[in-house]
Amino acid sequence: MRRGLDHVVHLVRDVDAAGEVYDLLGFTVGSRNHHPWGTHNRIVQTPGFFIEILEVAEPEKIPPHDGAFFSFGAFNKARLARSGEGLSMLVLEGTDPVGDKADFDAAGIGGYDLFDFSRQARRPDGSEVEVGFTLAYARDPIASETAFFTCTQRKPENFWSPQMQRHANGVTQVLGVVLVTDSPADHVSFIDTFSGCTPRRAVDGWFVTQTPRGAIDLMTPELFTERYGVAAPQGEGLRLAAVRFDTPGAADLRRGLAARRMLVEQIEGIAVVPPTAAMGATLIFERNEDAAAG
Template sequence: MRRGLDHVVHLVRDLDAAGEVYDLLGFTVGARNRHPWGTENRIVQTPGFFIELLQVAEPEKIPPDEGTRFSFGAFNQRFLESCGQGLSMLALEGSDPQAEKAVFDIENFGGFDTFEFGRTARRPDGQEVEVGFTLAFARDPLSPDFSLFTCTQKLPENFWSADLQRHSNQVTGVAGVVLVADTPALHKAFLETVTGCGVLRASDDWYVSQTPRGAVDVMTRPLFTERYGVPAPGGEGLRLAAVRFGTPGAPELRRSLAARRMVEETIAGVVVVPPKAAMGATLVFEVTEG
């Protein structure tokens, strides 16, 4: 089963401040939501893909990892302590969590129970609705600071909102995500297993998987910095470094962000918002036709 991009987790220390940053970037940001295990989030939607802005709000409520239970909150708490703010987790679209878990287990990239939960969400008109998700976790043994899971929605009609997908920056959707690693080839088998797609070698420093929704690029840290002009996150194994968006409004966005000193000016054809301006994440806007 080929799996497209579903969302990324952008872990921050101050959820309201993160909402302000994304608002300045021209995104429509959803209301605050609460998880029963001590984290809170706000959602930035594009068609079929979203950014989950996440804050560890009540650390005393976070359950520890225990046996085959993967603790979403505990992973992000550890990530914040060891890596700081930034892109902590990647989610792929799920359809059959038990089957996905079985594949991950067989290939020795799993070993975790699936996790099912629900919460209340608030629509732009103020209406409260229920949403629900089932997650199947995978891990790359070589990458302690990277987590991946599939996300299957039980009530997608309550989650997705056309109003939340209208952005003043004119973003039309996700183009892809960029991972970094010292040796990309070491992670090829993991990425092929979790995406269900082939991973092609662009060069010794760069591998690409084209999923049904967006590309997954994995490149060395020097190549990432050469390509985007910003520092790559450090650490061992894979790290989630950037999210790429398509927008016909990239030139106007560049001028707006340059006036606020929120954009790198050295990359031709794209707008790169560096980690220092986006709370540890690199956000890339690429010109597309309207």
């Protein structure tokens, strides 16, 4: 089954401060939500994809990992203590969580129980609704800094909001995510099984996986720095380094970000917000010329 990008988790120490950063970048940011296990989040939506800005707000509530139970909260709590803020989880869209788990188990990258949960969410008009999700976890044994799962929406009509997908920076969609590792070829099989899409070699040390929603770039830290002008996140194995967005207003955005000193050195055709300005994440704004031509 081919699986498109669903969301990433941006792990931060202060979710409201991070929300202010995303607001400065021209995004519409949702209100604070609470998970029953002690993490809080705020959501930035694009069509079919979102960034989950996450804070470990009530660590005393977080359950530990236990056998086949993967603790979302425990992973992010340990990740924050070990490596600090940054992109901690890559999530693909699920439609059949039982089938996803079976695929992952059969390939030797699963072994975790499905996880179902619900929480309250607030609509733009202030009313509260219930949203629900089923998660199917996968694991790359040499990716301690990043977790992977599929997310199946049980009440998508309560979650997705066209109003929350209109952004002052003009962002219209996600273009992809970028993973870095010292040995990209060692992770090709995992990405193939996890996404259901075949990675293609671009150049030595760089593979591109085109999913139904966005690309997964897998490259060495050296290539990442050469291409985007910022250092890759530190750590062993596979690390989630960046999110790429499509915006027709990239040129205006570059000027605004440069004035706020939130932009790396000028790179042709794109605007790169570095980890020092975006709480450990690299956020990339570019113009998808294929979309523009269409």
